[in-house]
Amino acid sequence: MSDGKKELSTTDLILTLVKPGKGGLQIKTPLAALDVVNNIVNASREVAKFTEEQITKRCEIEKEKQIAIAEIQKQRDVLLLYLEKTFDERKSLFSKFFDIVDHALQSGNMQELAVGLDNINRLANSSPFKNLTDLNSVSAALENKNTEWDF
Numbered sequence: 001m002s003d004g005k006k007e008l009s010t011t012d013l014i015l016t017l018v019k020p021g022k023g024g025l026q027i028k029t030p031l032a033a034l035d036v037v038n039n040i041v042n043a044s045r046e047v048a049k050f051t052e053e054q055i056t057k058r059c060e061i062e063k064e065k066q067i068a069i070a071e072i073q074k075q076r077d078v079l080l081l082y083l084e085k086t087f088d089e090r091k092s093l094f095s096k097f098f099d100i101v102d103h104a105l106q107s108g109n110m111q112e113l114a115v116g117l118d119n120i121n122r123l124a125n126s127s128p129f130k131n132l133t134d135l136n137s138v139s140a141a142l143e144n145k146n147t148e149w150d151f
Helices: 010-017 031-105 110-124 135-144
Strands: 016-023 024-028
Touching: 031 110
Parallel strands: none
Antiparallel strands: 016 024
């Protein structure tokens, strides 16, 4: 309270309106009984209001959770698609480079063999994960049908 008086809790207020008697507490006056009932009703309203606020907060948290889960699943799908495309492409490149090495060995072409082995080494040393620094750019690149993937 702003008038300098100490604000009483509901329990303290009720105790000022009742007096000890036989079998428990007795209400001092009919007006005091009305005050007790009003305090109980007001406390009930406060509890109901607090409960509704908590339910609303839980609903908001649930919505945020569902949005976060959907975003995580979207990022997961993008990542899996990226890895699938990347590793399919790498598999194809390795196969081509080994065909070059096989052809070079059959024909005895040492320059072709060196180029094939060099390409295999470079591809093996490159990481398909280096381009994953920004998942949003990967997502945009996957959606663009004209994207060329360098490995």
